Amino acid sequence: MSAADSNPRSALAQVIAVMPRDMARLFQGLGDDLLHELEEIRLRAGQPLELCLRQRSAFVAEGGELTSSPHRGVRVSADELAQVLQRLTQFSRYAVEEDARHGYVTLPGGHRVGIAGRAVVEAGRVRAFRHVTSLNVRISRDHPGAASAILPVLYDRVSRRPLSALIVSPPQCGKTTLVRDVARRFSYGDLAPDHPGLKVVVIDERSEIAGSVDGIPQFDLGPRADVLDGCPKAEGMMMAIRSLSPHVVVTDEIGRMEDAEAVLEASLAGVAVVATAHAASLDAWRRRPWMERLFASHAFDRYVVLSRRRGPGTVEAVLDADGRPLRRGGAEAR
Known part of the structure; x- marks a missing residue:
């Protein structure tokens, strides 16, 4: 697969x-x-x-x-x-x-x-x-284990729930590879020794996360993942919430007004969202139209900033919902 x-x-x-x-x-x-x-x-x-x-x-x-x-x-x-x-x-x-x-x-x-x-x-x-x-x-490649470095900060052990996160970086820094592995690890239940897997819906507008052919994922996303292939992100998030009862929605490259509104709707519905965005930094992302509203609403619990400094997937920082550092990086996510 x-x-x-x-x-x-x-x-x-x-x-x-x-x-x-x-x-x-x-x-x-x-x-x-x-x-x-x-x-x-x-x-x-x-x-x-x-x-x-x-x-x-x-x-x-x-x-x-x-x-x-x-x-x-x-x-x-x-x-x-x-x-x-x-x-x-x-x-x-x-x-x-x-x-x-x-x-x-x-x-x-x-x-x-x-x-x-x-x-x-x-x-x-x-x-x-x-x-x-x-x-x-x-070229798209799979890297099982790519999310190992950040997985602990995407799960609240007290409430036993997944946290929403935005992966931020310029192009070609490993965002899609990272969210693919997050989806897989959530689906398999690699969050805690006693935690079952989560229902994951992947909104794969560009067919890059799952790499589907005729709707069938070519990458392993685990046993509890459903894929909306070729589906626009905003519409797909609403469809997932209404009909697929996900614990987590995973998607790529948010940036439009309707994307922001869908993420807000998901957060109000109690669904965690793990998404990516093109930006050089969190501050740069916040300056994009409609994104400051997402930030101010605390729709994301975590922000992960990537670079290529030590190769694609280098985690430069993990920030909380207010943009305060939880971790300074330099290590590769995978």
Whole structure:
């Protein structure tokens, strides 16, 4: 069930499946150690194929070796980009069209493909992308145990209840990996020796937390997890509260007014919410529209601030509902 990080080739199988033959052959020739560090694959028409690794980026040369020189890198053609897009639509044309309006497509396994090119705008909103000029494949991997460092502060041993938490960081700092493991650990009951598992509902709007294919999670979320795949966060939280009786709702990347209102509604209903948000710090998150209201209402009991300082998932701080430090970090969450 898990796209385990211990087997990087297995984790990348869905990505390689959409690559043109010659490009797929280049990836199949790369070593496991390098694939283990791979975070992004950048495809730009007329530019060299770029790999973003954990600590550096490099271009892929003709023989498959890596180089720092863009002049030696294999060039990606517009035809190759078109082939990748065509293969992406084979998974679900409707889902691809829906996601592409937001600038990305999600592959089976939770890998997100970001899109750049000429946007088609109607009534002030992006409706599609034409003349796609670049793609960014963000690799999704599972890290069982990623939440071990923060799990104790997400559970009140006195009241025996889970606590609401917001995971805050810039992109690519391990937020989705962390909330996935939180969902899994809650579902299995890894909170206290005598505590049963909790009912968890994952609102997976971008299909990245569970990595579902045809609605079936490809990542292990435990025996008590229900997934609303492709469902908008705000609507999904309300649906879960009304019909799935969760102890905990887990979701990714809140930021809109309706997201804030749904989190507030969940807190009033006695449901814990564990969510993520893009921001450099808690103060930066609070400056976003509608988020200060969430903070002032104490909708979240904990704030976890992540960075990449010691690798993705580095816990910089754990803060209480008032933003006061519970713990200063530096350790990796996983």
